[in-house]
Amino acid sequence: xxxxxxxxxxxxxxxxxxxxxxxxxxxxxxxxxxxxxxxxxxxxxxxxxxxxxxxxxxxxxxxxxxxxxxxxxxxxxxxxxxxxxxxxxxxxxxxxxxxxxxxxxxxxxxxxxxxxxxxxxxxxxxxxxxxxxxxxxxxxxxxxxxxxxxxxxxxxxxxxxxxxxxxxxxxxxxxxxxxxxxxxxxxxxxxxxxxxxxxxxxx
Amino acid sequence: xxxxxxxxxxxxxxxxxxxxxxxxxxxxxxxxxxxxxxxxxxxxxxxxxxxxxxxxxxxxxxxxxxxxxxxxxxxxxxxxxxxxxxxxxxxxxxxxxxxxxxxxxxxxxxxxxxxxxxxxxxxxxxxxxxxxxxxxxxxxxxxxxxxxxxxxxxxxxxxxxxxxxxxxxxxxxxxxxxxxxxxxxxxxxxxxxxxxxxxxxxxxxxxxxxxxxxxxxxxxxxxxxxxxxxxxxxxxxxxxxxxxxxxxxxxxxxxxxxxxxxxxxxxxxxxxxxxxxxxxxxxxxxxxxxxxxxxxxxxxxxxxxxxxxxxxxxxxxxxxxxxxxxxxxxxxxxxxxxxxxxxxxxxxxxxxxxxxxxxxxxxxxxxxxxxxxxxxxxxxxxxxxxxxxxxxxxxxxxxxxxxxxxxxxxxxxxxxxxxxxxxxxxxxxxxxxxxxxxxxxxxxxxxxxxxxxxxxxxxxxxxxxxxxxxxxxxxxxxxxxxxxxxxxxxxxxxxxxxxxxxxxxxxxxxxxxxxxxxxxxxxxxxxxxxxxxxxxxxxxxxxxxxxxxxxxxxxxxxxxxxxxxxxxxxxxxxxxxxxxxxxxxxxxxxxxxxxxxxxxxxxxxxxxxxxxxxxxxxxxxxxxxxxxxxxxxxxxxxxxxxxxxxxxxxxxxxxxxxxxxxxxxxxxxxxxxxxxxxxxxxxxxxxxxxxxxxxxxxxxxxxxxxxxxxxxxxxxxxxxxxxxxxxxxxxxxxxxxxxxxx
Ligand code: SF4
Ligand code: SF4
Ligand code: SF4
Ligand code: SF4
Ligand code: SF4
Ligand code: FES
Numbered sequence: 053x054x055x056x057x058x059x060x061x062x063x064x065x066x067x068x069x070x071x072x073x074x075x076x077x078x079x080x081x082x083x084x085x086x087x088x089x090x091x092x093x094x095x096x097x098x099x100x101x102x103x104x105x106x107x108x109x110x111x112x113x114x115x116x117x118x119x120x121x122x123x124x125x126x127x128x129x130x131x132x133x134x135x136x137x138x139x140x141x142x143x144x145x146x147x148x149x150x151x152x153x154x155x156x157x158x159x160x161x162x163x164x165x166x167x168x169x170x171x172x173x174x175x176x177x178x179x180x181x182x183x184x185x186x187x188x189x190x191x192x193x194x195x196x197x198x199x200x201x202x203x204x205x206x207x208x209x210x211x212x213x214x215x216x217x218x219x220x221x222x223x224x225x226x227x228x229x230x231x232x233x234x235x236x237x238x239x240x241x242x243x244x245x246x247x248x249x250x251x252x253x254x255x
Numbered sequence: 256x257x258x259x260x261x262x263x264x265x266x267x268x269x270x271x272x273x274x275x276x277x278x279x280x281x282x283x284x285x286x287x288x289x290x291x292x293x294x295x296x297x298x299x300x301x302x303x304x305x306x307x308x309x310x311x312x313x314x315x316x317x318x319x320x321x322x323x324x325x326x327x328x329x330x331x332x333x334x335x336x337x338x339x340x341x342x343x344x345x346x347x348x349x350x351x352x353x354x355x356x357x358x359x360x361x362x363x364x365x366x367x368x369x370x371x372x373x374x375x376x377x378x379x380x381x382x383x384x385x386x387x388x389x390x391x392x393x394x395x396x397x398x399x400x401x402x403x404x405x406x407x408x409x410x411x412x413x414x415x416x417x418x419x420x421x422x423x424x425x426x427x428x429x430x431x432x433x434x435x436x437x438x439x440x441x442x443x444x445x446x447x448x449x450x451x452x453x454x455x456x457x458x459x460x461x462x463x464x465x466x467x468x469x470x471x472x473x474x475x476x477x478x479x480x481x482x483x484x485x486x487x488x489x490x491x492x493x494x495x496x497x498x499x500x501x502x503x504x505x506x507x508x509x510x511x512x513x514x515x516x517x518x519x520x521x522x523x524x525x526x527x528x529x530x531x532x533x534x535x536x537x538x539x540x541x542x543x544x545x546x547x548x549x550x551x552x553x554x555x556x557x558x559x560x561x562x563x564x565x566x567x568x569x570x571x572x573x574x575x576x577x578x579x580x581x582x583x584x585x586x587x588x589x590x591x592x593x594x595x596x597x598x599x600x601x602x603x604x605x606x607x608x609x610x611x612x613x614x615x616x617x618x619x620x621x622x623x624x625x626x627x628x629x630x631x632x633x634x635x636x637x638x639x640x641x642x643x644x645x646x647x648x649x650x651x652x653x654x655x656x657x658x659x660x661x662x663x664x665x666x667x668x669x670x671x672x673x674x675x676x677x678x679x680x681x682x683x684x685x686x687x688x689x690x691x692x693x694x695x696x697x698x699x700x701x702x703x704x705x706x707x708x709x710x711x712x713x714x715x716x717x718x719x720x721x722x723x724x725x726x727x728x729x730x731x732x733x734x735x736x737x738x739x740x741x742x743x744x745x746x747x748x749x750x751x752x753x754x755x756x757x758x759x760x761x762x763x764x765x766x767x768x769x770x771x772x773x774x775x776x777x778x779x780x781x782x783x784x785x786x787x788x789x790x791x792x793x794x795x796x797x798x799x800x801x802x803x804x805x806x807x808x809x810x811x812x813x814x815x816x817x818x819x820x821x822x823x824x825x826x827x828x829x830x831x832x833x834x835x836x837x838x839x840x841x842x843x844x845x846x847x848x849x850x851x852x853x854x855x856x857x858x859x860x861x862x863x864x865x866x867x868x869x870x871x872x873x874x875x876x877x878x879x880x881x882x883x884x885x886x887x888x889x890x891x892x893x894x895x896x897x898x899x900x901x902x903x904x905x906x907x908x909x910x911x912x913x914x915x916x917x918x919x920x921x922x923x924x925x926x927x928x929x930x931x932x933x934x935x936x937x938x939x940x941x942x943x944x945x946x947x948x949x950x951x952x953x954x955x956x957x958x959x960x961x962x963x964x965x966x967x968x969x970x971x972x973x974x975x976x977x978x979x980x981x982x983x984x985x986x987x988x989x990x991x992x993x994x995x996x997x
Contacts, residue, residue, distance in 0.1 A: 149472030161499075165470060172469045176501065195359060252384040
């Protein structure tokens with residue numbers, strides 16, 4: 053693909069809304085007129101009036117952080133989560149190691165073994181958040197949508213170790229109902245079904 | 256073989272030359288021209304099952320398989336074209352039919368030929384489908400087989416049959432239900448020598464190691480340390496694959512051992528017995544412990560040691576001997592020295608002239624006095640090759656019948672225990688009788704040894720027809736009391752015939768120790784055991800002894816192997832403690848203190864460790880001593896009663912391989928034939944007790960229906976450091992077996 057499509061700045065007929073901006077004063081006289089208008093004209097008092105009115109109505113617009121947190125976009129990349137399968141509650145991670153391999157900061161490690169049912173079990177999984185650059189590659193490469201980015205961006209704790217082991221990231225089994233399908237970075241696109249080429253099946 | 260003239264032909268318009276016997280693929284690889292393959296293995300005959308190596312020849316219709324076709328003069332070969340690419344793509348698509356999409360958990364992922372070739376040929380969708388029959392993963396013990404992953408390339412079967420010789424597995428064709436089967440229908444587990452070569456050659460994840468399964472994704476094993484195996488005198492080149500122990504434990508751990516399976520094979524002890532690294536004594540670094548070991552050495556009169564140590568360690572021990580006036584005792588190496596001395600004075604050369612390569616190329620092979628299958632698996636593999644490629648006539652002379660060799664051995668001769676001297680004399684007579692006159696009462700010796708005259712006649716007549724002959728001499732002959740006379744006979748054979756003699760020493764570095772150390776006959780006074788029992792024990796065997804030193808996968812050093820080549824050991828996992836060199840530095844206290852053990856390599860071989868490459872110890876010519884001609888054979892001993900043979904098992908060669916595989920020592924078994932059971936009035940599963948050299952054994956008795964005769968196999972690897980004493984004596988021992996009432 054060439055870069056022409058990106059270099060073309062002609063916005064054409066797209067749905068942009070042009071903003072009406074008055075032209076800037078150029079001569080000294082015009083500038084003086086603008087200052088007088090803004091300084092002692094009603095513009096100054098409009099602002100003061102709005103503040104006074106809202107204060108009297110007790111409608112507070114400021115977010116009361118930390119007791120109040122704004123929702124954050126699904127593609128934001130904060131501290132990781134390990135998800136479970138929604139139906140069975142089994143862990144999604146199969147231990148394929150792709151995240152460990154792709155991680156640019158080399159900060160993922162996992163221990164695997166054979167479990168009682170002769171399947172591959174991930175016994176420990178850790179991300180060293182001191183090194184993680186939150187690039188999102190791990191979430192993107194994961195074939196199982198197991199490791200994803202959560203929305204918890206407050207990396208504060210008494211101990212570094214508090215964020216980084218499997219127990220901290222994995223959805224607790226009794227919170228399974230609250231687990232949502234992850235829509236963010238690395239998730240399937242809404243039209244994924246149409247993109248898949250079906251293989252033949254003999255039965 | 257007839258040597259034909261070289262053949263000139265063209266690959267992709269480049270003029271190339273094929274030597275006699277070379278296929279198109281061989282030439283292409285030599286010339287760095289790429290032809291894709293899936294089933295080709297250097298070490299076995301072309302399998303020709305994958306058809307990926309198709310090439311076109313100008314002027315002829317249809318493509319040919321380059322892996323099995325020899326070129327003819329002036330043909331023009333094309334290795335790549337649009338239609339070849341298409342064909343190869345189709346082959347890959349057929350491989351992919353119903354291949355489970357489980358790369359995510361497959362142990363081969365990342366090093367899988369199927370993955371690689373799919374990417375190479377751009378296969379991103381599947382056009383074919385068939386109904387998949389139900390298939391189950393088979394657990395064969397150390398090895399697991401998943402038929403749904405198998406691509407039926409036959410590499411495993413060919414390797415087992417042609418390179419190893421066990422012939423334990425076979426391929427059964429049946430369309431989409433084809434799969435690999437155990438040849439022994441009555442067993443659900445593999446009863447082979449468990450070399451694990453089939454795992455190594457499998458291009459996909461169909462055959463995998465039960466121990467390694469799911470323990471690590473293989474690309475994480477990014478520390479690959481080339482070294483040599485320390486378990487036997489072959490000194491095979493291996494790679495230790497290393498990674499941190501676990502998420503929270505940063506210490507290095509060996510996860511598996513791999514080898515260059517294209518060209519060579521290793522055995523199960525080397526492949527699975529790697530986990531024997533030692534931990535330093537907690538107080539090792541403290542001065543008190545250090546003073547303790549130094550004082551122990553100063554007080555001692557003798558150092559007892561074995562030959563599973565590096566040349567450098569042996570050299571330091573020799574220095575300690577000179578400095579402190581100690582005795583150095585190593586019975587097995589001393590026996591070897593005596594053997595080699597006698598051999599040298601009768602043959603005129605310090606060393607026997609046989610190499611493993613000679614075995615591979617031989618057309619007559621005689622093995623005497625060795626359970627070769629475990630004493631040196633590589634010699635056995637060479638015998639297999641000689642049989643498969645040159646139809647070599649192999650004679651196996653040993654009191655214990657060896658079932659697994661029945662595929663390749665044409666003549667089994669079971670001689671009487673203890674009569675090795677007579678056996679060798681008879682052999683010398685049969686091989687040289689026309690050249691030399693031995694003072695030998697053939698009738699008497701033949702009767703005592705139980706080696707028939709017709710059998711000798713056969714060896715002689717085969718020998719007349721054979722061009723390349725090898726005589727393999729096992730450690731039973733070196734441990735024998737009459738070792739010197741045996742060596743004289745052998746010396747004469749080497750001198751007066753074209754038969755090459757290959758000596759199989761007992762331990763990994765017996766030749767090195769015998770070359771470096773001046774050994775004493777008998778210990779006395781206070782003893783320090785170096786990897787042996789003694790009043791004070793310095794040991795590299797995990798958590799054994801008074802002072803812990805690094806094990807053989809934790810130090811650099813050299814071995815002299817069976818081919819008299821100098822082989823290098825490297826550090827796979829670190830040892831954060833002190834070694835023999837540190838102790839020596841304290842005691843020697845002279846200006847030539849060495850920082851590292853390997854600085855001694857230069858003193859031994861005249862070359863720095865780092866620049867040492869492919870060094871060969873050359874045999875020297877010495878004067879022949881007329882008194883050292885074979886002596887007349889006096890009475891041959893007889894061994895009556897119950898006999899056991901102290902033997903290794905396929906996976907356990909010594910205490911190091913034993914600890915590394917977590918073998919349950921209580922399950923170590925005494926294995927005998929039905930005949931042995933009847934004679935000893937014991938039955939399968941009985942607990943028995945007996946004693947050798949004052950060491951008590953308590954074993955479960957197991958009947959092996961493939962065994963014959965009345966000698967049972969008794970493993971000694973589970974006796975910790977005492978094992979070395981038990982394996983360096985004459986291995987046949989008379990015992991009194993007592994059944995334990997439970
Ligand atoms: S976000 Fe990037 S740096 Fe962080 S763990 Fe994932 S791949 Fe590694
Ligand atoms: S990529 Fe996903 S499935 Fe694979 S190991 Fe990482 S988290 Fe588990
Ligand atoms: S382990 Fe070795 S002997 Fe056993 S089946 Fe595999 S290749 Fe054959
Ligand atoms: S098990 Fe492996 S080596 Fe053997 S035939 Fe199947 S794919 Fe080939
Ligand atoms: S034990 Fe001997 S044959 Fe086996 S891998 Fe080690 S050196 Fe090679
Ligand atoms: S390499 Fe020639 S057929 Fe497989």
